[in-house]
Amino acid sequence: MNDLPTKISLGTATPGGGFPLYGDAAAAAVNETDPSLLVQTKNTAGSAENIRLLEADELDMALVAGEPAYEAFAGIGRPTSNLKIIAAIYSSPGMFAVRGDSSAKSVRDLVGKPIAWGTRASGITLLGKYVMDGLGLDRESDFEPHFLDKAADGPVMLAEGRVAAQWGAGIGWPGFTAITKAGGRLIGLASDDIEKIRTKHNFLKPIVVPAGSYPGQTEPIQAVGSWSYILGRVSLDEDMAYRFAKALDFAHAKLVERVEQGAETRPENTLAASPNLQRIHPGVLRYLADKDVDSIA
Structure with a gap:
């Protein structure tokens, strides 16, 4: 037996x-x-x-x-x-995280800036490509893209000022937890941006990240994801x-x-x-x- x-x-x-x-x-x-x-x-x-x-x-x-x-x-x-x-x-709502001292309030404020998109093989990184495309932006040509060897590298790069923002997704995502614990904040999408993205990529769904999902997050955040x-x-x-x-x-x-x-x-x-x-x-x-x-x- x-x-x-x-x-x-x-x-x-x-x-x-x-x-x-x-x-x-x-x-x-x-x-x-x-x-x-x-x-x-x-x-x-x-x-x-x-x-x-x-x-x-x-x-x-x-x-x-x-x-x-x-x-x-x-x-x-x-x-x-x-x-x-x-x-x-x-579900994985896609968002940007920035340092607490960043002046950026929206995705448009990050255009042309260095962004940690995640690892090349990550689905989160691909989500960023679709979300930016839905907004009429290119993940690589409209930003200064940084692709990582390990997902954990992004929050360190942000803390050191080597990138202006970290792209990520999810509730309880470790990278965002590390950034918000250090005083960072999250940037989601406006309602008209969500509508624009979904017109082009309707497999992406509207997702609300409830207030309190991350340290210091006092308001709900609108996003799209899958x-x-x-x-x-x-x-x-x-x-x-x-x-x-x-x-x-x-x-x-x-x-x-x-x-x-x-x-x-x-x-x-x-x-x-x-x-x-x-x-x-x-x-x-x-x-x-x-x-x-x-x-x-």
Whole structure:
């Protein structure tokens, strides 16, 4: 009899970003909840590499931001991907962070300035490209772009004055937490900017960052963004996906204790954030049906 747990490899991103924070928390919560599973996280270059590793069957599951997932599913700049959604994990509103002594109040105030956009392979960095494009700006030619080796480098560059702003996304994003703890502040979008962006890129959704989401943030911030996912390789066993989805659901309280963004990791959100049912892994669909999540046939 084999009592060894089923190992699941979970790709995250570079140290210092939101994906390693979330991935480690999710792995620990799932492993505690279902000892028959052993989720092991692996640092990667981020969403773009995670898609490649999943397609090569070198990872079982991986965290992928909404924009790279959208491009992969739609076949934008690459062949259409058939990777499957295991869970929608959290929404990612894109924003800039500046130092407390910055005079910048809007995106337009940052045009021509040095910006830390994140790592090249990060979905957050790609979100910045789409948001700027929706505003009629180019992420590289209308700013002085800085692309990072590690997500954690950005807040240091901002603190030292080497960049005027850090682009990032999410609620509880580590880079923004570090910047706002040091007295920095966040810059979102005006309502007409959101409308303009969504006219061009309607897969981006309006998201409000509640007041108090970050240190010193006294007002809600308007932004746009998308849902990040845990995606699974196409060949992932149906039973494994079912067991993982069930454990992640049952581990919800443990997950939220470890990472605030885990509050959005619910089966209902997986259904709502998926482009269609065919994109959801069959094992996860079976769990959603067992749980009687709305609209599952």
